[in-house]
Amino acid sequence: MPLRKLFFVTLLFVTLNGCSSRNPDWKETIPVTGVIHVDGEPAEGIHIKFHPKEGVDTDQTTETKAISDAEGKFTASTYELNDGAPVGEYTLTFEWLKLNPVSMQFGDDQLRGKYSKPDKSEHSVTVASGTPVDIGTIELKGKK
Amino acid sequence: MHRYSQSHRHERVAHSSSCPRRQNTQRPAFTLVELLVVIAIIGILVGLLLPAVQAAREAARRMQCSNNVKQISLAMHNYESAYKTFPLAWWLDIPGGTNIPAANGRSWGISILPFLEQTNLYNQFDQRFPALNELGPIAQANVQLIQQPLSFFKCPSSPWGITEIYEGDASGAGLPVTWNAAGSDYISTTGVRGAFARIAYSGSPGGSRHGALPVQGVFGDNRNGKIGAMVDGTSNTCLIAERTGGPRIYVGTAPAAALTGLLVSTNGGGWGDLLNGENWLSGGLFPNGYDPANPAAYLQEGPCAINCSNIRGRSLHSFHTGGIHFGMGDGSVQFVSASTDAFVIAALITREKGETFTFPQ
Numbered sequence: 001m002p003l004r005k006l007f008f009v010t011l012l013f014v015t016l017n018g019c020s021s022r023n024p025d026w027k028e029t030i031p032v033t034g035v036i037h038v039d040g041e042p043a044e045g046i047h048i049k050f051h052p053k054e055g056v057d058t059d060q061t062t063e064t065k066a067i068s069d070a071e072g073k074f075t076a077s078t079y080e081l082n083d084g085a086p087v088g089e090y091t092l093t094f095e096w097l098k099l100n101p102v103s104m105q106f107g108d109d110q111l112r113g114k115y116s117k118p119d120k121s122e123h124s125v126t127v128a129s130g131t132p133v134d135i136g137t138i139e140l141k142g143k144k
Numbered sequence: 145m146h147r148y149s150q151s152h153r154h155e156r157v158a159h160s161s162s163c164p165r166r167q168n169t170q171r172p173a174f175t176l177v178e179l180l181v182v183i184a185i186i187g188i189l190v191g192l193l194l195p196a197v198q199a200a201r202e203a204a205r206r207m208q209c210s211n212n213v214k215q216i217s218l219a220m221h222n223y224e225s226a227y228k229t230f231p232l233a234w235w236l237d238i239p240g241g242t243n244i245p246a247a248n249g250r251s252w253g254i255s256i257l258p259f260l261e262q263t264n265l266y267n268q269f270d271q272r273f274p275a276l277n278e279l280g281p282i283a284q285a286n287v288q289l290i291q292q293p294l295s296f297f298k299c300p301s302s303p304w305g306i307t308e309i310y311e312g313d314a315s316g317a318g319l320p321v322t323w324n325a326a327g328s329d330y331i332s333t334t335g336v337r338g339a340f341a342r343i344a345y346s347g348s349p350g351g352s353r354h355g356a357l358p359v360q361g362v363f364g365d366n367r368n369g370k371i372g373a374m375v376d377g378t379s380n381t382c383l384i385a386e387r388t389g390g391p392r393i394y395v396g397t398a399p400a401a402a403l404t405g406l407l408v409s410t411n412g413g414g415w416g417d418l419l420n421g422e423n424w425l426s427g428g429l430f431p432n433g434y435d436p437a438n439p440a441a442y443l444q445e446g447p448c449a450i451n452c453s454n455i456r457g458r459s460l461h462s463f464h465t466g467g468i469h470f471g472m473g474d475g476s477v478q479f480v481s482a483s484t485d486a487f488v489i490a491a492l493i494t495r496e497k498g499e500t501f502t503f504p505q
Contacts, residue, residue, distance in 0.1 A: 023430075023483070045440065056342075056346070056347035057347075058346040058347055058348075059346075061342065061343045061346045061347050062343065062447065063339045063342060063343060063445075063446065063447070065339075065444060065445075066444075067440060067441055067443075067444060069437075069438050069440075069441075077429055077441070077444060077446070078446075078447075079429065079430050079446070079447060079448075080429055080430045080431070080432040081429050081432060081435070081441055081442070081444075082441075083432075099443060100316075100317050101314075101316040101317055101407065101409075101410035102314050102316070102317035102319065102410055102419065102422070103317065103422075103424075103457075104410075104424070104426070104455075104456055104457030104458070105338075105426075105457075106443075
């Protein structure tokens with residue numbers, strides 16, 4: 001029954017395609033993952049910001065960022081959760097923030113702003129089309 | 145004898161003519177096949193009709209919801225007529241910044257009660273005290289009042305029960321106060337900030353990004369509640385918007401139990417809850433399903449402002465397909481699509497940023 005098989009394959013394809021509801025205007029995003037350690041230990045709740053090296057795109061402004069989980073792992077998000085970063089070169093900054101549940105803003109950096117300035121950052125990443133990026137483990141120093 | 149038999153025959157004839165079909169004529173009837181065909185056709189028609197009926201139900205609920213938005217907007221306008229200013233979205237006054245037992249405060253939901261025919265409820269409030277559990281018996285009596293379920297604060301499309309009460313608690317932000325409140329599906333819009341403002345204004349979000357209602361709270365003041373303060377125009381600025389869900393947190397339309405546990409006490413989901421007036425919008429990420437493994441990730445700011453989640457400060461929200469209702473400064477109600485450009489949504493919320501935009505049709 002080759003015709004029947006073809007039908008089911010087509011149906012599967014259509015169903016899988018139907019699941020992705022990405023807006024056609026959005027830029028292509030490439031998955032970017034990594035792990036954050038502070039003083040050698042995985043750190044939860046580190047906010048990673050991706051600053052584009054060529055400056056903010058004023059045509060189609062996006063912001064890429066991530067929050068590390070309990071194992072220190074993070075995945076970049078731009079439009080949807082964990083969808084990655086648009087193609088480009090980025091400087092990374094790190095802040096260890098707490099949520100103020102009344103003002104709903106993050107603040108109180110436990111790294112005391114040491115890694116929060118893009119012009120002083122030693123960490124960067126290049127995202128190229130079609131290749132998922134694994135930054136690996138980033139070691140930060142918390143004490144002092 | 146003859147006479148008798150004749151009359152007897154006559155009787156029989158009369159009797160048989162009263163139901164003549166029983167014996168000699170065939171009754172016209174449907175065959176089994178015809179019946180089955182008719183039943184099948186009716187079945188198909190009902191099958192076609194039922195989904196349409198369900199859609200009509202949601203359309204009716206949405207209309208009721210839009211009516212609530214209209215009533216609340218008009219109540220705010222009537223408040224403006226009476227007091228020459230719009231109600232404060234919320235205010236909290238803590239003498240000396242630390243003297244919590246002497247604090248007072250209110251949310252817009254309480255202030256407009258007399259204009260929603262709830263004068264009796266409003267008169268029971270002791271205006272010298274806020275609705276907080278820690279401030280003595282009168283304040284606790286006020287807390288009892290904000291647990292009154294009010295149907296015009298509930299959008300019928302929203303799934304929580306109108307008698308649901310949740311516990312609020314601001315101790316996570318260093319304010320040792322709690323309260324209990326009945327839910328609301330409508331909020332005042334305070335302004336836009338954070339990632340959403342940067343994305344909406346292409347990286348340069350300078351200038352005033354305040355919303356229409358005045359605020360006098362712990363996060364900065366904006367006390368001008370005159371109708372003229374809506375410099376962008378009353379038909380280009382909204383007073384209230386939908387953020388449905390009340391006492392529960394949803395990501396898209398999926399219930400997020402872990403986030404409810406984390407946030408419900410400060411999500412401002414009640415009409416008498418002070419935080420219902422504190423809604424600086426900083427955007428969220430577009431929903432692509434709910435993954436309970438990492439709930440904190442949904443707190444990230446981002447480009448999405450409608451129907452991403454009902455987390456306070458992250459997104460506006462409804463259970464209508466494709467958008468939410470805004471109650472505008474001119475008294476109209478606008479249904480704004482979730483796919484509307486971030487700049488237009490920000491322009492609708494801000495009252496004096498001076499944007500030029502075309503209203504989404």
